[in-house]
Amino acid sequence: MRFGTQGGRFVLLAEGRVLDVHAASGGDLPQEPVAALERWDDVRAFAASADWTAAEALDQSRLGPPVPHPRQVFAVALNYRPHAAEAGYVPPEAPLLFTKFPTCITGPVATVELPEGKVDWEIEVVAVIGRGGYRLGKAQAWDAVAGITCGQDLSERVLQLAGTPAQFSLGKSYPGFGPTGPVAVTPDELPDRDDIGFASWLDGEPLQRGRTSEMIFPVDELVAWLSGVCPLLPGDLVFTGTPAGVGNRMQPPRYLEPGQTLVSRVEGAGEIRQHFVAGKAK
Secondary structure, eight states: OEEEEETTEEEEEETTEEEEHHHHTTTSSOSSHHHHHHTHHHHHHHHHTOOOTTOEEOOGGGEEOSSSSOSOEEEEESOBHHHHHHTTOOOOSSOEEEEOOGGGEEOSEEEEEEOSSOEEOOEEEEEEESSOBSSOOHHHHGGGEEEEEEEEOOEEHHHHTOTTTTOOTGGGOSTTSEEEEEEEEOGGGSSOTTOOEEEEEETTEEEEEEEGGGBSSOHHHHHHHHHTTSOBOTTOEEEOOOOSOOGGGSSSOOOOOTTOEEEEEETTTEEEEEEEEEOOOO
8 A cells, every 4th residue: 555645635546546535535534644644544444445436647746745744753873884884883783863853844856945054865764653652562563654655864964963962953854854755655565574675866876775674773673662762653754774875975075056856766655856956045
């Protein structure tokens, strides 16, 4: 099953068509995405026998982020050994977490203003929480996940690394710095939920490539670990980490510039695209 949003409303997608869940369920299921994910079991039951007669043809330009207003956005640092090495760190023994503030979340196709500083790319596979829960065991973790989508953890490195110790969250939370989409795909639709391929390109030039099987801490371990501290809520997002190939570790370093277009793709979830423009002067 693939799900997402169109005009802020929760929809299912299949074979080039879009089904508005609220309308097709006769108003039984919510139109608001977080509210729909709070009734995840009901959504799954509805999807299994839904009447697609009223479905519309898919218009990719109308799709928004799978969860436009998540309550919690978690992000994982140094979750791929080559990225830890290029950053000059020893691979962590436990997950390293920070947050992206929810107002940075945007849809799969966006124009992003570049603030002052040095803005970098980080492709990530993003887990969308469905049932959620608190103190989940690893064996329960995948059941807490509604789907997987594509994301970019865009990062302004000057603000991110300012201070001793450095703080991460603000530099990763400018408007548009959390693009996600175009859809979320349920884990059962993937050939192997623990081995998902992904890649990114800047103006057609390959940047990053990886597979989630290369993670230090896989999705189920991350979800279980996080839920041991914070109750995971329907609609929460978990940015699961980026592989090697970020700009600030290149020689010489490279950063995003006005006029460039970044394309990122995750198997099963599809492609997102951000075009960058100069930010307005303060």
